[in-house]
Amino acid sequence: MKRSFWLGLAVFLVIFILPVIAKPEHLTLGPYNVTFDAGKELQDWNITKKESETYMGSPEVDYSAMSSGIGIFIHYLHDLKEGWRLDSIDEWRKTIDEVIKAGGGTCKSYPRVIDGRDGFVALAITKDGSFYGAYWYLTSNSSVGVISFYPWDEGTLQLLKTINITAAG
Numbered sequence: 331m332k333r334s335f336w337l338g339l340a341v342f343l344v345i346f347i348l349p350v351i352a353k354p355e356h357l358t359l360g361p362y363n364v365t366f367d368a369g370k371e372l373q374d375w376n377i378t379k380k381e382s383e384t385y386m387g388s389p390e391v392d393y394s395a396m397s398s399g400i401g402i403f404i405h406y407l408h409d410l411k412e413g414w415r416l417d418s419i420d421e422w423r424k425t426i427d428e429v430i431k432a433g434g435g436t437c438k439s440y441p442r443v444i445d446g447r448d449g450f451v452a453l454a455i456t457k458d459g460s461f462y463g464a465y466w467y468l469t470s471n472s473s474v475g476v477i478s479f480y481p482w483d484e485g486t487l488q489l490l491k492t493i494n495i496t497a498a499g
Contacts, residue, residue, distance in 0.1 A: 354366065357402070359393035368485040371399070372400060375395050403477075404473070419441070419465070432442070461479045
């Protein structure tokens with residue numbers, strides 16, 4: 331009798347509980363490893379790399395990963411002579427607020443430490459809906475942006491609390 335109870339409990343857990351426990355995501359975006367747990371099962375990541383150059387001729391690379399409801403972007407600038415990094419996180423935060431407002435939306439942004447670095451998180455509300463964005467500097471010549479269409483307590487907060495980006499290899 332006891333044996334069948336434990337066997338039944340084990341089957342119940344496997345069938346009903348384990349499928350709702352999401353596994354952490356592990357992505358490689360160029361020279362970066364990205365890990366996080368949004369508390370959701372995300373699938374079919376579209377990972378791209380775009381090489382270009384700035385208006386002043388410095389090489390730059392953008393890496394992106396998109397899935398259902400979440401996007402992660404890493405911008406890498408090869409040459410710092412243009413001084414793009416000189417803008418503070420607070421200046422970037424104000425710029426994002428202004429861009430969303432200029433498009434007819436509203437935006438509230440807040441300073442936040444993400445992946446151990448100073449950054450910000452913003453809630454943007456536009457005519458098409460609402461989303462969260464986050465931004466921080468990864469190194470002196472790379473920055474990270476995240477966009478999430480999931481509600482704060484249903485994926486976005488968990489992602490921001492668990493994201494970790496390291497050098498690949």
